[in-house]
Amino acid sequence: MSVPAIAIRKLVKRFGETTVLQDIDLEIPEGKVSCLIGPSGSGKSTLLRCLAFLEEATSGMITINGEALGFFEDANGRRERLPANQIRTVRTKTGMVFQQFNLWPHMTALGNVSEALKIVRKVPKAEAEERAMTQLRKVGLENRAGHYPSQLSGGQQQRVAIARALALEPKIMLFDEPTSALDPELTGEVLNVMRDLASDGMTMVVVTHEIGFAASVGQQISFLDHGRLLFSGPPAEIFAKPRHPRLEQFLDTYLDRGASMLA
Amino acid sequence: MTPKLFTLLLEAALSTLGISLISIAIGFAIAMLLSAALLTGKSIYVLPARLFISFFRGVPLLVQLLLIYTLLPVIGINVPGIVAAIVGLSLCTAAYQAENLRGGFASVPRGLIEAADVAGFTGAQTFIRIRAPIALRLTFPALVNEAIMILKSSSLVSVVGIIEITKMAQDLASSTYEPIPIFASAALIYFVINSAIALLGRYAERSLKGATA
Numbered sequence: 001m002s003v004p005a006i007a008i009r010k011l012v013k014r015f016g017e018t019t020v021l022q023d024i025d026l027e028i029p030e031g032k033v034s035c036l037i038g039p040s041g042s043g044k045s046t047l048l049r050c051l052a053f054l055e056e057a058t059s060g061m062i063t064i065n066g067e068a069l070g071f072f073e074d075a076n077g078r079r080e081r082l083p084a085n086q087i088r089t090v091r092t093k094t095g096m097v098f099q100q101f102n103l104w105p106h107m108t109a110l111g112n113v114s115e116a117l118k119i120v121r122k123v124p125k126a127e128a129e130e131r132a133m134t135q136l137r138k139v140g141l142e143n144r145a146g147h148y149p150s151q152l153s154g155g156q157q158q159r160v161a162i163a164r165a166l167a168l169e170p171k172i173m174l175f176d177e178p179t180s181a182l183d184p185e186l187t188g189e190v191l192n193v194m195r196d197l198a199s200d201g202m203t204m205v206v207v208t209h210e211i212g213f214a215a216s217v218g219q220q221i222s223f224l225d226h227g228r229l230l231f232s233g234p235p236a237e238i239f240a241k242p243r244h245p246r247l248e249q250f251l252d253t254y255l256d257r258g259a260s261m262l263a
Numbered sequence: 264m265t266p267k268l269f270t271l272l273l274e275a276a277l278s279t280l281g282i283s284l285i286s287i288a289i290g291f292a293i294a295m296l297l298s299a300a301l302l303t304g305k306s307i308y309v310l311p312a313r314l315f316i317s318f319f320r321g322v323p324l325l326v327q328l329l330l331i332y333t334l335l336p337v338i339g340i341n342v343p344g345i346v347a348a349i350v351g352l353s354l355c356t357a358a359y360q361a362e363n364l365r366g367g368f369a370s371v372p373r374g375l376i377e378a379a380d381v382a383g384f385t386g387a388q389t390f391i392r393i394r395a396p397i398a399l400r401l402t403f404p405a406l407v408n409e410a411i412m413i414l415k416s417s418s419l420v421s422v423v424g425i426i427e428i429t430k431m432a433q434d435l436a437s438s439t440y441e442p443i444p445i446f447a448s449a450a451l452i453y454f455v456i457n458s459a460i461a462l463l464g465r466y467a468e469r470s471l472k473g474a475t476a
Contacts, residue, residue: 052381088383096381100373106396108470116382119392161378168382 003066004053005030005172005203011060013046013227020046022227024060028172028220033204035214038224039250044207048176051205052096052240053087064093065171092120095165096179098241101157103149109136109160110145113167121168135163139193155186159193166197175206211254215239223247268435269448275431276452282427283414283467286349289411290356291406297361298368298398299390312361319358321331325419327351348420356413363405367398400471407464411457 006028013021021043028034036044049055050064053070061073067090073079082090103112114132117123121132136142139159149157158178165173175194179187191213198204200218208214214221215235222232225246231238238247300312319327326430328351342350371394397405421430427447432449436442 052378054380088385091381092383094381096340096378098374098378100372100374102372102378104375104378104393104397106400116379116384119388120383164378164382 002030004028005065007063007066007206008047008051009061009063010061011047011050012058013043013050014057014058016178021050021057022225024229026222026229028203028205030203031201032219033198033206033217034220035218036205036207036221036222036224037209037211037214037250039120039225042224043227044224048174048205048207052094052174053091054096059216064090065092068164070143078230092168093169093170094172094174095170097158097175098162099180101154101161101181102147103157103161105149108146108148108151109141109163111145112149112160114162116164116168132163132167135167136160137168138196139163140189146226153186154182154184155189157254158182158190162190162193162197172203172205175204175208176207179208179210203211225250266440266444271446272428272431272445272452273343275426275428276456278425279414279417279427280456281418282345282348282352282420283410283416286352286356286417287348287350287410287413289353290360293353294360294364295355295395297357298395299366301361302368302390303386315354316358316361319355320362324351324355324416325422327355328419328423333466344420344424346426347423348417351423352413352417352420355408355416359409360406361400363409364398366405367400368394371397379404382387401472403468404464407461407468410432410460410464414457414460415453 004027006026008024008026008028010022011024012019024047036047038044046055050057051064051069052063056070059073059077059079061071068082069090070087071079071081080181103109103227104115107115110129113135114125114128117128117131118125121128133142133145136145139162141156141159141163144156144160146150149160152160158181162178178194179190182190187210191210194204194206194213195217206214206218218235220232221235221238223230223238223244223246230244230246243251297312297315300308322330328347330407331351332342332344332347335347375393375397376389379393384392396411417427418429420427421433426434426450436445439445
């Protein structure tokens with residue numbers, strides 16, 4: 001069996017006294033779309049943020065393409081923090097898309113997409129901008145390259161944010177509720193870009209409330225509840241009846257939001 | 264009041280303007296360093312920066328200038344008045360600008376920094392490319408205000424032997440016995456310079472605004 005894109009072992013995350021993630025064991029297969037679903041406060045976003053190293057796990061270990069992210073933990077549970085430059089190297093294998101887009105407001109769309117190429121990868125300006133244009137074209141926004149984020153709709157901003165992440169040619173894309181901040185009529189354009197990415201074979205981890213998207217595009221569905229991974233598997237299996245009572249209860253709240261097809 | 268006297272005032276205005284602008288620029292650079300120190304969150308950087316800011320905000324500029332002018336020769340550094348003036352004004356405005364910027368840095372949304380983190384930026388790269396430009400835009404009006412304050416405070420540098428507008432006006436007033444037209448002219452010159460700064464500031468702010476939300 002090949003090395004999984006991401007392997008999560010015995011991951012625990014506590015904020016003070018509160019345990020947000022409890023003993024998460026999960027493998028994200030390469031080239032597949034993996035969706036994390038669950039009620040608010042279930043820990044799914046925190047899990048994704050651990051994968052992006054925006055949160056540091058309290059214990060346990062994450063490997064990206066077989067390389068330890070942030071900490072190395074041996075069999076005896078001894079943890080060792082890896083050096084900062086190595087953390088940067090490993091984390092750039094992943095690209096991240098945020099719920100709130102987080103585009104840099106003082107840069108144009110082209111500036112946002114080319115910035116890390118220029119600053120982090122030291123690609124010459126002209127080449128960086130050419131590569132950025134290629135990504136903007138991919139998300140259908142080459143004619144908005146000179147616009148500032150404030151001049152773009154939410155859906156366009158999120159597509160620029162996806163292009164920004166893609167510009168660094170990540171192996172894995174992490175999406176944190178990418179459509180939750182969007183008006184319903186704008187979610188479609190973002191989901192379409194994500195569908196295209198998925199059909200290109202990109203490994204994707206998507207935290208989402210779009211159950212319809214998870215069921216149709218997701219190849220692995222993981223259901224979290226109260227900081228625990230209750231189960232994980234292909235959608236046909238997960239959504240087949242009879243379902244786990246917690247999932248059933250969760251889906252009930254989403255029947256109006258695209259999950260009706262599963263009812 | 265003769266045109267000759269007015270010309271003398273204008274010449275003095277050049278030293279006011281020169282000293283102030285240089286001090287504002289140096290002060291801004293120091294303020295950015297102070298901000299960077301505060302943002303590290305490490306007490307070996309934070310505490311000296313805080314101490315610096317408290318000192319230069321807490322002691323009158325006049326006393327700072329006199330202290331720099333008299334203290335430096337004692338420790339063997341002889342500096343001309345103009346250097347003492349620029350050092351004094353720069354350090355003082357650095358403290359105030361750092362305080363202004365602090366609010367701006369605190370208002371940079373966390374997510375924008377996270378976006379830089381995940382793209383592999385180092386802390387310094389994030390500071391230079393993301394945090395500082397955004398903080399600058401957020402605090403720009405306050406910084407223009409501070410520039411105007413410094414230009415007005417620069418009248419104090421006469422105590423270290425610099426002839427600037429106010430000092431020149433005093434000298435001219437006592438030698439010509441025409442205080443009112445002379446002080447009125449001095450006031451007018453200050454007013455024109457500061458209005459120009461305010462106008463430029465507003466123009467710069469608008470063009471920066473175009474680039475933000």
